Amino acid sequence: MYRYDQFDHKLVTERVNQFRGQVSRRMSGEMTEDEFKPLRLMNGVYLQLHAYMLRVAVPYGTLSSVQMHKLADIATKYDKGYGHFTTRQNLQYNWPALEDLPKILDELAEVEMHAIQTSGNCIRNVTADQYAGAAADEIDDPRIWSEIIRQWSTFHPEFTFLPRKFKFAVTGCSNDRAAIRVHDIGIELVRGKDGDVAFDIHVGGGQGRTPMIAKLIGEAISREDLLAYLEATLRVYNMSGRRDHLYKSRIKILVHDIGAEEMKRLVEEEFALVKKQGVLQLPQEEVDRIRAYFAAPDFETLDAECPELDAAMASNKRFAAWVNTNTAQHKQAGYTIANISLKPIGGVAGDASDAQMHVVADVAEKYSFSEIRVTHEQNLVLAHVKKSDLLALWETLEANGMGTPNLGLITDQIVCPGLDYCALANARSIPIGQEITERFADLDRQHNIGELKLKISGCINACGHHHVGHIGILGVDKKGTEYYQVTLGGSADEITSVGKIVGRAFTEHEIVDAIETIVEVYLDLRESPDERFLDAYRRVGIAPFKEKLYADN
């Protein structure tokens, strides 16, 4: 993975010192809270309902074992013994004290980590496909390009006070595991005319109160033009994006208001001028330098078949279920990609205790070249595990509450913090998620239902991605009572769609039954067990679900 050179080190250290100064100017009263706010936000510090929250950047979701151990230690020392992995592939601490923040940042810097640009109206930490470098289907490793974008966007002086926050996601292939079409800019690696890697640039996706699917603005942009194209897009947005209203300031609103064609015209006009200046050309040597950090690890030459694994699966049903749902095909024979579920039945989606983080760091060291990925669906990945090691790996995970075989199933949910933590929430999300996992705890039942992405947000800001859940749940407030609105048919993959509201919202006592009814309707009408919930929904539409849900009215 990427290692800092002297320049990266220097910048992060200087940044920690800069923030230390800002914290002390705030504490002495020299700076008002209003002036401090954007500065602390740019260093990942939020004010939540009960306390400050620190969001640590995990660039494109990649961590080393050493870094994971450090995250665990910080959770022990400065928090309540746990951390929360987020949909931005980052880690959040929910209970740090303001005066400890510079110390935490120092400790993070020791392992080349930071909290830079994890909030604020700047270019946020870049996310990428969690199977990067391991997936059989990728054109190129998205981490290389994400790292290049990370460096270009870090402390970019022109784009630190954008109209609103700005999120990038990068996928290495057409199978989109990074939800690129619901980001401000989503990049898909493609083959250009010359056979080289090139970039399709999708602009103006997003969730929140106005969900939008990004439009393809730049097609097959070349390697040397990538940064110039991005700079042009950001400049158009910085100069023309609305600043009069919080909810109208994302780039998706600009693209929507002027239209994709006009956006493309403006970006291309600006791009031609940036390109003419020539200073932002991305040199091949720099790409090569960064590529070297992401070279494939030393794989052993192995058979694709692994009889030991087959035998272990035959004798252990839960393990077999885990292999079937939680592993994915690796490009190297004899290896597999292992997903660690952070969604135990009755647990808080994405939470990991300090002890669990240490365990993950250890198994990564033992079985996967000391490297870990965080996914936008709030799970972890060991990208390069030998098939023959899977049983030992799973046994350790299982013994530590991380062996749940539910990846992609109804209990593998994205859940926002909701009213338990968040000052903007209308309703609680976490307890609803927990109740649903308990209702569907039976593994055979979950596996029979098959792939079903359920996502929960506590308000319309959509941090829990409910718009793109196959089933989405949104907390709404009606005269001081928590209600839950259900959407169906959303999806965040290469065929992105925004879910449709099924009807009147449900109370907290009705919502779990309603979800069960939806699942039962699906099971009755699917053509075969291979027809996923989403496919069945797309075939039949919302009517059969509506009918059953509101039969009594």
Next chain:
Amino acid sequence: MPIIKKGEWVSDEWISVDDETDLPVEGDVLVSLTRYQENAAALTARAGKLGVRLEASEPPEAIADVVGSFDLITVDFPAFKDGRGYSYARLLRERFGYTGELRAVGNVLRDQLSLMWRCGFDAFHVNQSITPEVFAESIGELSIAYQPTGVTKDTVMNARHK
């Protein structure tokens, strides 16, 4: 309010003239973009230097071809969160080739100085708490940059591939 230019206090000799007031016969005048556009010929012909004020809603394309007429351009930041002026500065410096004084005015705070500096501003209308020492400290906090912008030609990329 004092002005820091290239790191030093300077006294402001410019006469800022609003659109309703007659121009003084002598002295260096600073006028709005509208006034400049309505009286460009007269203003340019006048003895004394000429400056123009850009509001946050006035992108500098309007003066792209005539930047050489000005010795001062001010760019307003109505709120520190309004970052349009950063783009304006880069366009003026890097694209239109403006070399005169480029002054940030409005809500110009200590922790934005280095960003403004890196985009090409060389003068700042600041409050009393920002002394040349504070200015130097702020500008020096980050010693190297990833991006080539404004005055920053020494980038990490260039240092790596020397």
